[in-house]
Structure formats: C-alpha cells, structure tokens
Amino acid sequence: MxxxxxxxxxxxxxxxxxxxxxxxxxxxxxxxxxxxxxxxxxxxxxxxxxxxxxxxxxxxxxxxxxxxxxxxxxxxxxxxxxxATNSFAVGTRKTDWQKPDVSRWQGRTFRGYHRADGSVGTANYWVVVPMVFCENRNVEVLRDALVNTLGYSKRDPYLRKAEHLLSLIRQGTSGHDLAVATLPELGVETLASRVFPNVDGIKFLTHAGGCGGTRQDAQALCGLLAGYITHPNVAGATVLSLGCQNAQVSMLREEIEKRVPGFDRPLFILEQQALGTEEALMDEALRKTLAGLAAANELTRQPAPLSQLCLGLECGGSDGFSGISANPTLGYVSDVLVTLGAKVILSEFPELCGVEQELSDRCVDEATAQRFSELMTTYNARALAVGSGFDMNPSPGNIKDGLITDAIKSAGAAKKGGTSPVVDVLDYPEKATKPGLTLLCTPGNDVESTTAEVAAGANVVLFTTGLGTPTGNPIAPVLKVSSNTILSQKMPDIIDINTGTIIEGTQTIEQAGDAMLEHLIAVASGEVEALAVKNGQDDFIPWKRGVSL
Missing domain, CATH: 2.30.130.110 (Archaeosine Trna-guanine Transglycosylase; Chain: A, domain 4)
Structure with missing residues (x-):
C-alpha cells in the first residue's frame, strides 16, 4: 500500500x-x-x-x-x-468524453415492475401522503391499523433487549451489574406473513409543510409529493387532505399531470372537511387503500434493460478518502450507465462549489450551462445574505477527517458524476426526463437531497460515506458505499459496499465499479436487500426553499 x-x-x-x-x-x-x-x-x-x-x-x-x-x-x-475557488462563467462547450467499455453490460437486465407510462420500478410500494401537517396524525393512525395487520411490521429487536433488562431488574439485579449485563444479539423477527406478497410495503410520508408558508412552498411540496406518487417504485397512493390548506389538491393534480400525463395508477384523494368525522375519513381510507393494495399485488417483476435505471448519486458523512475511492467509483458506474442509455442524477449544489466551470463546460448547450450558473449563483447569494456562504458547508466531522475547505469537499464530491456531458439542469423539485447525467439543485443536506433525487425519478441511490451515515428512503433502495475499509468493518450493519480496497491498492476504480454495478443490479431485481431497507431507514424531508447547506 x-x-x-x-x-x-x-x-x-x-x-x-x-x-x-x-x-x-x-x-x-x-x-x-x-x-x-x-x-x-x-x-x-x-x-x-x-x-x-x-x-x-x-x-x-x-x-x-x-x-x-x-x-x-x-x-x-x-x-x-x-x-478559495476560481470564478466561473458560461464558456465554450467541452462535451467530448471517453466512454467506458460497456461490452460486459450490453444485454444485461434487471427484474423490475413495469408501469403503463413506460417507467420501471425497482420496488413496488403503496404510499400514504398527507397534503398538510394537520393530517399527520391520521396518517399515523392508518400506519397503526395497516402495517401490523398486513404483515409489514417486524418485532423491534431493541424491545427484546429492553425486556431482557427488565427481567433482570425483577430478579433483583443491582444497578452496577445491570450496567454491564450481556444483551441478546440483534435479530429482526417478522410478526406475520404478508397478505400482499408482491407489494414491498406501505410507506407513510409525513411532513411539516402544506400550510403556513408561502404559496411557492406549497407548490414545491406538491411537486415533491407528485414525484413520489408517480414514481416507478410506487403502485398507487392514498392522499389525505384537510381541505383549507395552501397545498391544494388541484395543485397536486397539476403536478402529477406535469410528470405523467394521463396518470392511471390507483390514486385515492380524501378530504376530511368534506367527509366530516374522523371515522368517516378513516373508514374510506381503509377501504380504498386495501382495494388499491389488492390491485398492486397483481404486478410481478419482469426483465428490463439497464437503460431503465435512474441512478441517484449522494454522499454524506464524507471524509478525506471519499473523493479518492468511493466517489470516483460512483463516477465510473455513472459513466457506464449513461453509455447504456440510463438516467443519472447528481445534486447537492453547495457541494459543487469550485468545480462550476468544469460542469458548466460539460453542459450540452449554452442554455443548460446558463441555467446551472444562475441556480448556483442565486443559491450562494441567498446563503451569503443570511451570513452563511458555501464555505460554511463542511461539518465538524468532515473537517476532522480531512475535508478542511468546502472546495476540497466539493471537488471530491463532484467525482460522483463521472465525466459524461451534462444533458439537463433541474431546479427543485423537477423530474429527470433525459437519458444521461442531470444536475438537480438541492441542498447538501443528505436527507433533503436524497428525498429530492427520488422525487426526480431515481429508482435506486448510491450513497458514499467515510464516517458512516444510516440514511435511507421510503421507496427507493439507498446503497451505502464506504470510502475506507475501517468503516465497513466498524459499521457492517449500514455499509453495503466497501471501496476501501482502492486505498489499499487491491482493486482499481474500474474493478470496484464493476462489482458495485453487479450489486446494484441484484438490489434493483429484488434479489439482495439494501441494508437501509432492512433497517427500516425511511428518511423523508422536503426542502422548504430556504437556505440549507
């Protein structure tokens, strides 16, 4: 080494x-x-x-x-x-690039769920969505009523540990002995078999928005929720509306139509103020949701080309090795998938600070480059206006492990996007529609950014980390990639793939990338469960378009 x-x-x-x-x-x-x-x-x-x-x-x-x-x-x-970074400007196009050899992957498929709009999911979920925070309690009531009943719940392994400690207390164990008592090993216990075996789960997307903010906040929230409702990993949705909130149902329907014209999957929108009592609302929600789940259960996995993948690229808890091992490996996988005709999404605009010129030059045309420049400039100006520029992005953990300026962090983070041309630049919460590499304006905040990438269509996410981040998503598998072997050995319960082998000199980036893509295909086909899915890591945070780094 x-x-x-x-x-x-x-x-x-x-x-x-x-x-x-x-x-x-x-x-x-x-x-x-x-x-x-x-x-x-x-x-x-x-x-x-x-x-x-x-x-x-x-x-x-x-x-x-x-x-x-x-x-x-x-x-x-x-x-x-x-x-410090150099200034940037919209300049000449530099879109020539060396495509990777994809002969190994030509003709390969994954087994996914084919939707009528032509998209293909890597999973098959039902979602329950509130239009406004006032409906969060009713969503939670539905969760309590359905998850256990339909066989989607698992006995909390920490409950067993707590029960073991309580039994020791009842036996008179002293506080000193209790503090060092041996606990049973973790293990997840499924409580009941699934009623709908072809439905991967019911996901409940509670949030703190929908009213009390600006009309722009409401529009953005409706766009984000529409992204989840129309997502290829979603079979259908139950939407609970209060009725009087800023985020109106008509706004949601417009956003759905914008993303999937003629959307025809089961969609049940129920308004509490129209139906009257809570019981009337919940009765209707139960009937409609169970009918929708029965229909969703009829769908099975079928072969699909790799071009039907939409890959989200994320990082969090980054370290000084992330830009050397994990992120370049994602870049290689990105380039392979782009060459095969797939979609790839790179986000986290505060973590592109310092590499704007390269990305701008890679945009396929001047209009695309101009939009990227405007979004980056506006975002940074808003941050500066409240006393926090992009240079405030690195966290204490980043700095402790070698990312001592935002430009160092950003230059390494951008490696996730490979070397292919940038075919599109999107503002939050728009949808990725073009094959190739798309830039999506989001915060650097892990969960806000992952939430947005999935709304934009990512049906699987690769997430690099050097310090260890347990992030997941309700409807898309999030594969955690460690930049170093020490982390993968220390936190094997959250790390799916290790690229520390690159630092150790036992694998090249290409070799690690090929292994990563094999693992990704297995996850997309339902053959291997992402650890974030296994752990029930369903993180969902809409971005309320303020300053978030």
Whole structure:
C-alpha cells in the first residue's frame, strides 16, 4: 500500500494514505518529503513551501489560499488554509468524453415492475401522503391499523433487549451489574406473513409543510409529493387532505399531470372537511387503500434493460478518502450507465462549489450551462445574505477527517458524476426526463437531497460515506458505499459496499465499479436487500426553499 498520493499533476496538496509522523520521510515519483508535522491519514501536506496568499490545488482545481507560511511537508489545516475557488462563467462547450467499455453490460437486465407510462420500478410500494401537517396524525393512525395487520411490521429487536433488562431488574439485579449485563444479539423477527406478497410495503410520508408558508412552498411540496406518487417504485397512493390548506389538491393534480400525463395508477384523494368525522375519513381510507393494495399485488417483476435505471448519486458523512475511492467509483458506474442509455442524477449544489466551470463546460448547450450558473449563483447569494456562504458547508466531522475547505469537499464530491456531458439542469423539485447525467439543485443536506433525487425519478441511490451515515428512503433502495475499509468493518450493519480496497491498492476504480454495478443490479431485481431497507431507514424531508447547506 502506498503512503501518499498526488491526485492530479497540477496539485500541490499531497494526501496521506496512512498516519504519518513528524520527521518521517516519504517518497513519491522521485520526490522526498520530510514531514514537518504529524499528518493523519486522509489529511494533506504541502508539496513545496507556501507563502501567505499562495494558492493550494487538489483534483487540479483551486481549493484554498495559504493564510500563513507553510513549509514543504507541513500540515494543511483550518488554521493555515482558507477556502478559495476560481470564478466561473458560461464558456465554450467541452462535451467530448471517453466512454467506458460497456461490452460486459450490453444485454444485461434487471427484474423490475413495469408501469403503463413506460417507467420501471425497482420496488413496488403503496404510499400514504398527507397534503398538510394537520393530517399527520391520521396518517399515523392508518400506519397503526395497516402495517401490523398486513404483515409489514417486524418485532423491534431493541424491545427484546429492553425486556431482557427488565427481567433482570425483577430478579433483583443491582444497578452496577445491570450496567454491564450481556444483551441478546440483534435479530429482526417478522410478526406475520404478508397478505400482499408482491407489494414491498406501505410507506407513510409525513411532513411539516402544506400550510403556513408561502404559496411557492406549497407548490414545491406538491411537486415533491407528485414525484413520489408517480414514481416507478410506487403502485398507487392514498392522499389525505384537510381541505383549507395552501397545498391544494388541484395543485397536486397539476403536478402529477406535469410528470405523467394521463396518470392511471390507483390514486385515492380524501378530504376530511368534506367527509366530516374522523371515522368517516378513516373508514374510506381503509377501504380504498386495501382495494388499491389488492390491485398492486397483481404486478410481478419482469426483465428490463439497464437503460431503465435512474441512478441517484449522494454522499454524506464524507471524509478525506471519499473523493479518492468511493466517489470516483460512483463516477465510473455513472459513466457506464449513461453509455447504456440510463438516467443519472447528481445534486447537492453547495457541494459543487469550485468545480462550476468544469460542469458548466460539460453542459450540452449554452442554455443548460446558463441555467446551472444562475441556480448556483442565486443559491450562494441567498446563503451569503443570511451570513452563511458555501464555505460554511463542511461539518465538524468532515473537517476532522480531512475535508478542511468546502472546495476540497466539493471537488471530491463532484467525482460522483463521472465525466459524461451534462444533458439537463433541474431546479427543485423537477423530474429527470433525459437519458444521461442531470444536475438537480438541492441542498447538501443528505436527507433533503436524497428525498429530492427520488422525487426526480431515481429508482435506486448510491450513497458514499467515510464516517458512516444510516440514511435511507421510503421507496427507493439507498446503497451505502464506504470510502475506507475501517468503516465497513466498524459499521457492517449500514455499509453495503466497501471501496476501501482502492486505498489499499487491491482493486482499481474500474474493478470496484464493476462489482458495485453487479450489486446494484441484484438490489434493483429484488434479489439482495439494501441494508437501509432492512433497517427500516425511511428518511423523508422536503426542502422548504430556504437556505440549507
């Protein structure tokens, strides 16, 4: 295993692949570096002496400015490096790219659920959606009535642990002994067999919106909910409306028609103020939902080409290895799927700061590049107006593990999008419609962004992490990809795929990518369960178009 890495020929920041000690000498490409400080794995040191104001480069782009003199071999960190990026402008098109060899994947299929609109799902869910937060309680009542009854609930393994501890208390176990008591192993117990075996579950998408905000908030929420109702992984929906809220049913219907003209899947919209009592509402909801589930159960998985996949690209809890192992592997998979005619969505606009010029140049035409520029500029201006620019994006965990400026984080995060041309740029919560790589304006917030990508049509999501993030989604499998082997061994209950092998030198990015795509196809076919699905990680947070980094 190598000790250090220079990612791009133009870089003057060198990455430590293992913990390096002060006064240790390391070599790379005929150069020797004597470390002036301890440099932990994932962090960086200076390739040569830097004076205050000197530019620092990683991934071939400007990522910061030295704030003090930094000697060759000196640690780069928040105390001596400040975020900086180059300006960008709509320029010439640079859409030539080297397509990967996809001969291995030609003719491959996954087994999915074919919808009448031509889309194909990787799962088959029913969703229950409130138009406004006032209906959240009724949605929860439906959950209590249906999940257990239809065989979708599992006995909470932590309940068994609590019961074990309570039995010890009843036996007179002391507090000291209780604190160190051995607990039973985790294990999920299914309480009953499914009544509808071809329906993967009923998902209840509660939220805090629908009224009290601006009309733009209501429109955005209706667009997001329409994205879930019309999603290829959804067989049908029950919608509960109060009646008087800003997010009107007519608005939702318009958004549904915009996404899938002539939408013909079962859709039951019930209004409490029209029906009267809660009992009348719930009785109707139960009858309609069970009838819809019976119809959804008639659908079975059938072969579909890989071009019917719509891949969401996400990252969260990133570290200094994410941009070297996990994210470039997603980029390779992205390029393979784009070559095969699939859709790929890259979001998290605050984490594209510093690579705007490259992405702008990759846009297929000037109008697309202009829209990307306008969305990025407007977003950053709104953040600055409340005292938080994109440079405030890295979290304490990011910084601790080597992502010390937003530009370093962003340059690595953008690797998820591969090298293919950008065919479209979307604002939240629009739908991806064109085969190829699409940029979607969302926050860097993991759950808000994943929620939006699925609404835009992603029927499976690849999510990279270096620190460990248990994020999932109610209707789309979210596969967690670790950037380092230590994480995959430490948190095997949430990590689906490990790319730490790239850091260790036992796999190339292409080899890891091929293995990742095989795993993705198995998940899309229902043959392998994503750990986020197994764990019931149903995260759903609509973005209320304020400043969220």
């Amino acid at each position: 190598a000790s250090i890495l220079k990612i791009h020929p133009d870089d003057n920041a060198i990455v430590a692949l293992r913990d390096l000690k002060k006064d240790e000498t390391v070599r790379l490409d005929g150069q020797e570096f004597t470390l002036q400080d301890d440099v932990a794995a994932k962090h960086k040191f200076a390739e040569h002496d830097l004076a205050p104001g000197d530019s620092v480069y990683m991934y071939g782009v400007l990522v910061g400015k030295a704030q003090s003199a930094i000697p060759k071999g000196g640690l780069l960190h928040v105390f001596n490096l400040k975020h």
